[in-house]
Amino acid sequence: SQKIEQNSEALNIQEGKTATLTCNYTNYSPAYLQWYRQDPGRGPVFLLLIRENEKEKRKERLKVTFDTTLKQSLFHITASQPADSATYLCALEQRDDKIIFGKGTRLHILP
């Protein structure tokens, strides 16, 4: 069966450290992989997109890697801040343009 798995438990990271979130998938062949941030009571907000032929993408303090052999993406936030606390969603975009989301990982940056 097709599955997208993100860190199942909430992640607590000390302020200033790097937070690393994991997204693993099985039985999908995504053309693109996206990461979104979601705050309570709000819709998701797009952060980064990485294509299947790209290994890494960066944007300010954010970095995403995409390994299609391992079927895994890692999402890094460097120099983390309490304001980075949120739920982070991994989403696979298939070639038919349908986007499938993971359950998300709750990230807490501790001051």
Add this chain to the structure above:
Amino acid sequence: GAGVSQTPSNKVTEKGKYVELRCDPISGHTALYWYRQSLGQGPEFLIYFQGTGAADDSGLPNDRFFAVRPEGSVSTLKIQRTERGDSAVYLCASSPQAGSHVSGEQFFGPGTRLTVL
């Protein structure tokens, strides 16, 4: 420069009733998506429109759910004979066109929280 808006923000209804949820996408966006999100879960795809037509409605759970976008802008998600299991946040998103090939993102609305008693 308004974003995606959804109305109502909250809807409480009784089991068996009919509800309509509205989505106003960003002006000029041709692709529109509906998702359903339950507590602790990621958004679950329901349907997406490219212009006025439903390009993919494979996520609609059953024939009680229906969505329209008659003029290629505003969309309405309609749920007949609501059940308690339909309770969730219904999210709408739009993008300049379907697929991330150009824009690379979907713009989400704040959602409508539906509670079926």
